[in-house]
Amino acid sequence: MxxxxxxxxxxxxxxxxxxxxxxxxxxxxxxxxxxxxxxxxxxxxxxxxxxxxxxxxxxxxxxxxxxxxxxxxxxxxxxxxxxxxxxxxxxxxxxxxxxxxxxxGPRKGFFAWLREFIFGGWSRAVREIWLDICIALFAMIAGAVVGWVLVARDSDWYFRLVPTGLADTRAPGASREELLSTLDVEQGTGGLSTFAAFLFSNNAGVCILAFALGFAFGIPSLMLLIHNMAMLGAMLWLFAEAGLITEFSAWLSVHGTTELFGILLSGAAGLHIGRSMAFPGERSVLDAAAISGRRSAVVMVGVVIMMVVAALLEAFPRQLVAGAQSRFIIGGMFLAFWLAYFFLYHPRRLDTASAEDGG
Missing domain, CATH: 1.20.58 (Methane Monooxygenase Hydroxylase; Chain G, domain 1)
Structure with a gap:
């Protein structure tokens, strides 16, 4: 074949x-x-x-x-x-x-989401983690006290708590005039925008780290808050010893009321996740982490906004505005704004209002 x-x-x-x-x-x-x-x-x-x-x-x-x-x-x-x-x-x-x-997919466009986030969503998420905010605030206050006490007993602790880049002339043994010169205003605005970008990157990094460490049951987040505030406590002691505690507090308040508030919220957001994982209640650990993670993520989006504001305040008003009274006014206004927005501003949910209108 x-x-x-x-x-x-x-x-x-x-x-x-x-x-x-x-x-x-x-x-x-x-x-x-x-x-x-x-x-x-x-x-x-x-x-x-x-x-x-x-x-x-x-x-x-x-x-x-x-x-x-x-x-x-x-x-x-x-x-x-x-x-x-x-x-x-x-x-x-x-x-x-x-x-x-x-x-x-998402039910809203970007502008609709942004409107809901600013007008209620962010402040609501912050209020929902109020217990974690209280714990984080206690840790921050304790950290500042510890930093002050350690340096008051042994000034060598100052160099262990305060990075060399921040210390420069602000160190034990500096004269009152040298310390006062570090609080002076700048003569011009040249280079301040670059400085603002650097400050935002640094501050946002601290906040993100405090948030991310929350997954280890929140303990590293609390340790980071204590360490950062111990550094502040050491600097408060330094300026208090020179009789400049009022001037330093005013200089710090311009951006500090926003920056420290943002760091507080980021630490609380991380702690919220860690606490929900340690004590999930009737939920599984993964479910508890997912729910708290979504709530904390909303808080962290707002924290990034606060860090942008803090960097701008630190680079411009703090460097250009003279006088303790003027600086206290700027810092106090922003503190009052954040407190009112987070704890006194209680709008209705926009999605609920829309449903009622449609019905």
Missing amino acids: KSPTLGSWFGRKEMAAPSDIESAALRSDRFRLEREGDWRRLEDIVVSMEKGGLRRIDDDDLLALPTLYRTAASSLSVARETSLDAATLSYLESLVQRAWFQVY
């Missing part, structure tokens, strides 16, 4: 191709007809949601949306595996992407 030649083999393949194409087309048509009703219904729901949100969707369609989405996603998977026609595949890919966004 003679074996087939290469030419005869290709001839058979060419003759078989039309029937294969017809079979694939028939299979694709049958697949589409069996499921097209669900696809069309899903598409109508998605189009309505894209035009007017949930208010344009009736309850039956809203309940059916997740199931219809999963059906379309399954159909897309089958279409890819069986190499159905390109038109069906392209239609399903587009439909599944649009449906995913409506089922799992």
Whole structure:
């Protein structure tokens, strides 16, 4: 028996191709007809949601949306595996992407999210971690006291607590005039914008670290707060010894009321996660961490905003405004603003208000 030649083999393949194409087309048509009703219904729901949100969707369609989405996603998977026609595949890919966004994607645009965040979301998240704020505040006060006491007993502790870059002429043994000169205003604004960028990067790094360490049950976050405030306590002692505690406090208050508040919130946010993991209650540890993590993340977004404000205050008003009274006024105004915003500002939830308006 003679074996087939290469030419005869290709001839058979060419003759078989039309029937294969017809079979694939028939299979694709049958697949589409069996499921097209669900696809069309899903598409109508998605189009309505894209035009007017949930208010344009009736309850039956809203309940059916997740199931219809999963059906379309399954159909897309089958279409890819069986190499159905390109038109069906392209239609399903587009439909599944649009449906995913409506089922799992964000419900608001950026400006709507920003409006809700500023007008209630941020302050609400801060109030929800009030216990952690109290614990973090106690740790910060204790850290400042410890730093003061250590340096008062042995001035060598100053160089262990205060980095060399910050100490410069502000060190034990410096004269009153030398210390006072470090609190003077700048003669111009040259280079202050670069200084502001550096300060923001440094301050934000401290806050992010205090937040990130919270996953170790919050203990490292508290230690970081104590260490940073011990440094401040050491500097407070230094200026108090020179009779400049009022001038230094005024100089610090310009940006410090915002910066220290932000550090307090970042430490509290990290502690909130760690405390929820250590004491999850009836939830699992992962669920407790997820819930507290979302709340703390909202707080941290706001902390970044506070660090931007603190860096600008530190680089400009603090460097350009003279006089203890003027500096205290600036720092006091910002402290009053943050306290009022976080603890006195209680707006209604915007999503609740929108639902009531729609009803």
